[in-house]
Amino acid sequence: MVKRKPIIAGNWKMNLGTVDEAVDLVRKLRPKIGSLKQVDVVLCPPYTVLAALAEILDRSRIMLGAQNMHWEPKGAHTGEISAGMLSGLCEYVIVGHSERRATGSVEETNAAVQKKLAAALEGGLTPILCVGESKSERDAGQTQSVIVEQVSVALGSLSAGDVQRCVLAYEPIWAIGTGAAASPVEANRVIALTIRGSIAKGWGEGLAQSVRVQYGGSVNPENIADFMAMPEIDGALVGGASLTPDFADLVLNAVGG
16 A cells, blocks of 8 residues: 555635734644644645745745645736745645635636646646535535546646646535535545546556545544544645644644644
8 A cells, every 4th residue: 555645734715814813823833733744734824924924934844835826827817826926935736626616717617727737736836636526416426427527637638747746635515614524434435436546547546546635624623533544535625623723633633643
């Protein structure tokens, strides 16, 4: 079995966007999880505080990520951020988050997500590619077909080396912020058969087993260990539970520490 390093990412969404709020939380987290070597910890705050946190986290093992980016390097894209603008501020970027996909925007279609993914990799960022089905799709038995399309389109033009640089997050839309997390067994099955299965079809079983895949959706300090006990789940993309100092407990519980 391939040994994959766990990765826990906290997506702050549109919260803690002032420097004082962000710095206060990070100063509470850093002493507890800032030196962990057995897990990669990533914080994805609003753009407004990335620069301040990059300074605070200097010489820490906690890394930073952005919540989104545009695929163009520059141009008339009001309100957007490019990979080049993020360079030096963060190492990761979330691509295709389910909350953004659900808006139906042309900038969050599968094809647009593919372009963002390629631009992130070209810009030296590690993308966290989110895939997942809605409640109606799940109820209609479409989970596999929806996720296969999301994965195959997003990764379709990439080399094996670039695919290996990506992190994927299985993030069922129906579980985000609802308190109704997928069961660990269900999440493990989707990741094993559908996500890794899609990667294996395009790039081989060996590569599929080397890519890290998180689970996201109502993860908290109490249930994280159950998800981490599953052999196909390599970490979590955490929303609301990443907004307080208890996020440190979640990270420690994820690695049994």
